[in-house]
Amino acid sequence: MVSERSLPVFDTASVSITKEEGLTLYEDMVLGRLFEDKCAEMYYRGKMFGFVHLYNGQEAVSSGIIKALKPDRDYVSSTYRDHVHALSSGVPAKEVMAELFGKSTGCSKGRGGSMHMFSAEHKLLGGYAFVAEGIPVATGAAFQSKYRREVLGEANSDGVTVCFFGDGASNNGQFFECLNMAALWKLPIIYVVENNKWAIGMAHERATSSEKIYEKARVFGMPGYEVDGMDVLAVYSLAQEAVARARAGDGPTLVEALTYRFRGHSLADPDELRAPEEKEFWNARDPIKKFGAYLVEKNLASSDELNEIDKKIQVVIDEAVNFAQESPEPDPSELHRFIFAEDD
Ligand SMILES: Cc1ncc(C[n+]2csc(CCOP(=O)(O)OP(=O)(O)O)c2C)c(N)n1
Ligand SMILES: [Mg+2]
Known part of the structure; x- marks a missing residue:
């Protein structure tokens, strides 16, 4: 079924972006899409094991939110x-890619695999296999930023945390507990719900008492917004406001991005439950095609330039596969390493 809930309309005339910003957003979405397509290919060729959940269709959410952050200080979970x-x-x-192949050069040193990407250097707090598990971790990260600034007097501790x-x-209890604490303590955090309408085979409207998730912010006195998650400009512009609010010390925001995954829940899912009309409705709103057309229409890029980006990214992906393939497995003698933090 196609939801009766309509996508919020975003007036593109209300924002102006530079060519550089536009190309950054476009390139990041293409990177996400082509990476995931290659992942599917490698999974079906038996190069990776365990559950692999792809992100195709939802790229505007990741790019629109994360590209509004400062990579040297902001956290993502x-x-x-x-x-x-x-x-x-x-x-x-x-x-x-190396992490997906279980290699020691992976960002989690081959210990995590698909569901546990981590990078201290890039302030990525991790992927989490348990549903809602990242919410308290991200809330804690936001708490430490505020604590360092206000209690320990570290003036440059103005990091914002984004929790996807x-x-x-x-619908999980941790969502409600953490929103309560974040609002109570005015934490610098943005909770981003990627509402893709499905939790494996459970339709969102069958699982929740109240379909509009962003409205749940109101009971905590927190600003809550819905956004067209297929429109990177709309997401980016909302993210910039929420980031500014959090960095200024004005507290958390709940963002509900309405989006859709173009593939099954995981690569093991035959994806037989979702209606063809629903898939068509969302496929027609492909965020990369939509934003590419916008860039051309606004003379921010030519279609040749966009094709060049696509080609450049394909090279990056092919190099990533070669790197993953040629990298060594983790050394069995190091089985017990990285369980606890190590001193440098
Ligand atoms: C605590 C917990 N319960 C159940 C599961 C099984 N499970 C894995 S994914 C999933 C659906 C979650 O859907 P959603 O939060 O909408 O994320 P999406 O997969 O759509 O990105 C469930 C129930 C789990 N991983 N963790
Ligand atoms: Mg979902």
């Missing part, structure tokens, strides 16, 4: 659908 959040956060494609999770996770 993810879910098991985490490859593209890692890429947008700046983790090199070859390190994400799904519609299904928003």
